[in-house]
Amino acid sequence: xxxxxxxxxxxxxxxxxxxxxxxxxxxxxxxxxxxxxxxxxxxxxxxxxxxxxxxxxxxxxxxxxxxxxxxxxxxxxxxxxxxxxxxxxxxxxxxxxxxxxxxxxxxxxxxxxxxxxxxxxxxxxxxxxxxxxxxxxxxxxxxxxxxxxxxxxxxxxxxxxxxxxxxxxxxxxxxxxxxxxxxxxxxxxxxxxxxxxxxxxxxxxxxxxxxxxxxxxxxxxxxxxxxxxxxxxxxxxxxxxxxxxxxxxxxxxxxxxxxxxxxxxxxxxxxxxxxxxxxxxxxxxxxxxxxxxxxxxxxxxxxxxxxxxxxxxxxxxxxxxxxxxxxxxxxxxxxxxxxxxxxxxxxxxxxxxxxxxxxxxxxxxxxxxxxxxxxxxxxxxxxxxxxxxxxxxxxxxxxxxxxxxxxx
Numbered sequence: 001x002x003x004x005x006x007x008x009x010x011x012x013x014x015x016x017x018x019x020x021x022x023x024x025x026x027x028x029x030x031x032x033x034x035x036x037x038x039x040x041x042x043x044x045x046x047x048x049x050x051x052x053x054x055x056x057x058x059x060x061x062x063x064x065x066x067x068x069x070x071x072x073x074x075x076x077x078x079x080x081x082x083x084x085x086x087x088x089x090x091x092x093x094x095x096x097x098x099x100x101x102x103x104x105x106x107x108x109x110x111x112x113x114x115x116x117x118x119x120x121x122x123x124x125x126x127x128x129x130x131x132x133x134x135x136x137x138x139x140x141x142x143x144x145x146x147x148x149x150x151x152x153x154x155x156x157x158x159x160x161x162x163x164x165x166x167x168x169x170x171x172x173x174x175x176x177x178x179x180x181x182x183x184x185x186x187x188x189x190x191x192x193x194x195x196x197x198x199x200x201x202x203x204x205x206x207x208x209x210x211x212x213x214x215x216x217x218x219x220x221x222x223x224x225x226x227x228x229x230x231x232x233x234x235x236x237x238x239x240x241x242x243x244x245x246x247x248x249x250x251x252x253x254x255x256x257x258x259x260x261x262x263x264x265x266x267x268x269x270x271x272x273x274x275x276x277x278x279x280x281x282x283x284x285x286x287x288x289x290x291x292x293x294x295x296x297x298x299x300x301x302x303x304x305x306x307x308x309x310x311x312x313x314x315x316x317x318x319x320x321x322x323x324x325x326x327x328x329x330x331x332x333x334x335x336x337x338x339x340x341x342x343x344x345x346x347x348x349x350x351x352x353x354x355x356x357x358x359x360x361x362x363x364x365x366x367x368x369x370x371x372x373x374x375x376x377x378x379x380x381x382x383x384x385x386x387x388x389x390x391x392x393x394x395x396x397x398x399x400x401x402x403x404x405x406x407x408x
Contacts, residue, residue: 003161003162003165004159004160004161004162004165004396005159005160005161006157006158006159006160007157007158007160008154008155008156008157008158009153009154009155009156009158010154010155012117012158012160013154016112016113017111017112017113017116017117018109018110018111018112018117018122018158019108019109019110019112020107020108020109020110020150020153020154021071021072021102021107021108021110021150022071022072022083022102022104022106022107022108022150023069023071023072023101023102023103023104023105023106024068024069024070024071024072024101024104025104028068028069028070028071029104030042030061030065030068030069031065034061034062034064034065035059035060035061035062036060036061036062037060038060039060039061039062039063039066040060040061040063040065040066040098040099040100040101041055041058041059041060041098041099041100041101042058042059042060042061042100042101042103043055043058043074043080043100043101043102043103043106044058044059044082044103044105044106045082045084045085045086045089045103045105045106046086046240048080048082048089048090048091048106049089049091049250050180050184050250050379050383051090051091051092051123051127051177051180052091052181052184053080053091053093053094053097053100054244054245055097055098055100056245057244057245057279057280058100061101066099066101069101072101072102072103072104072106072107072108073101073102074093074097074099074100074101074102074108075093075108075110076093076094076095076096076097077092077093077095077110077111077119078092078093078108078109078110079091079092079093079108079109079110079119079122079123079126080092080093080102080106080107080108080109081106081107081108081109081126081153082105082106082107083105083106083107083135083147083148083149083150083153084104084105084145084146084147084148085105085145085146085147086105086146086240087135087136087139087146087147087148088132088135088136088139090123090126090127092119092123093108107150107153109122109126115163116160116163117158117160117166118163118166118167118170119170120166120167120169120170120171120173120174121161121166121167121169121170122158123170124169124170124173124390124393125158125159125394127387127390128390128391128394129390129391130159130391130394131156131158134156134157135148135156138152138155138156159394161394161396165396168393169393169394172389172393173386173389173390173393176382176383176385176386176389177386179379179382180379180382180383180386183375183376183378183379183382184375184379186371186372186375187246187248187371187372187375187376188245188246190368190369190371190372191245191246191247191368191372193368194312194316194365194368194369195316195319195320197361197364197365198313198316198317198320198361198365199316199320201353201357201361202317202351202353202361203320203322208351208353209351211351211352211353211354212351212352213349213350213351213352214349214350214352215346215347215348215349215350216345216346216347216348216349216350217346217347219305219306219309219350219352220303220304220305220306220309220314220346221302221303221304221305221306222301222302222303222342222345222346223261223301223302223342224302224304225262226262226263226264226293226302227262227293228257228262228293228295229257230256230257230258231256232256233254233255233256234254234255234256234257234292234293234294234295235252235253235254235287235288235292235294235295236252236253236254236255236257236294236295236296237249237252237269237283237294237295237296237297238253238296238297239271239276239281239296239297239299242269242271242276242281242282242283243281243282243283244279244280244281245280246372247282247283247284247286247312247315247369247372248283248284248286248287248372248373248376249283249285249287252287252294255295257295258295259298260295260296260297260298260300261295261296261297261298261300261301261302262293262294262295262302263285263293263294263295263296263300263302264285264288264292264293264294264304265285265286265287265288265290266284266285266286266304266311267284267285267302267303267304267311267314268282268283268284268285268302268303268304268311268314268315268318269282269283269284269285269296269300269301269302269303270282270300270301270302270303270318270327270345271297271299271300272299272300272301272327272339272340272341272342272345273299273337273338273339274331274336274337274338274339276299277324277327277328277331277339277340278324278328280319280324282315282318282319283315284311284312284315284369286369286372286373287373299339301340301342301345303317303318303345308355308358308359308362309353309358309362310358310359310361310362310365310366311362312362312365312366312369313358313361313362316365317350323348326348327340327344327345327348328340330344
């Protein structure tokens, strides 16, 4: 790519093209008593996933903390990079983003001269292999957790092709990103609709007052036995890839099984440890090949409803605020490592609906969850395509001619 300029972040900043800044450290950082339920979002690495920033799940700070903060003040259109602990997550801030600040774990990269450095291209470049190779080389420069300091980031190289090529790259990859985002929104709507139906039929329904009350253990298997040989890799879901909203796991790896939860398709996984439980880390297992089992953290509780309750019943119940409040109230253990026991979950009281209503619920919501799973699979394919195209586009190879609005 002979026409492309390669410049360091420091050089681009000196020319007024780029601004890279992380969140406040030290005395200016928000104090524990300054975190509030609603306020200015305080974005950590955990709030970034698949190119998106989850402002709803993020912590928030009050006005006093915000007034003290002098750097890392985000803006719509910023590209965010996680650089401490979890290094290399990248997300782009939408135009309608609420006020937010970066934590010391995150850095914003802001294009100051879009006629020289296109925002969409910058977002693509920060996801590229050449850039991540640079991060990996610098992440181990200290004996701390993986960390690429702001000083180190200023020494990173950025490839800056002619602006026309930048915009073409941004357009091609943006079309794929747009479709991935549409799939995400579809999944959110379907998930919300399924949980609303559950609440209307089984929680807010006046007829439920006449249904028999029993413990969860009478109508669910809680941590059922799932034998899994330790001789070959099996699908593994770690806590970082447990979703805080929606039913779908964010990513699955293959590992030789050790101690931990065992699960099958149709099981619901509930994180039982703080702060994962409070943050809503819950998943409906739908990612395993037919007949296979997976495994995950010892901090999961596995839920499986008895027939005629359909499998999504457990997921929708676990997402209900009443159930989460019950579980949180029964956590115990040392500060910072509190967890709810499977025994306490078994004692949760539930009103059991008539079999015909349970069956009808399954018939209504199963197609919704099937569509969610299908959208997630399609998005994984699109992500793989996008990641395969990116190095070709950066190298100047000929590429597909589709742009935004042209990906079906």
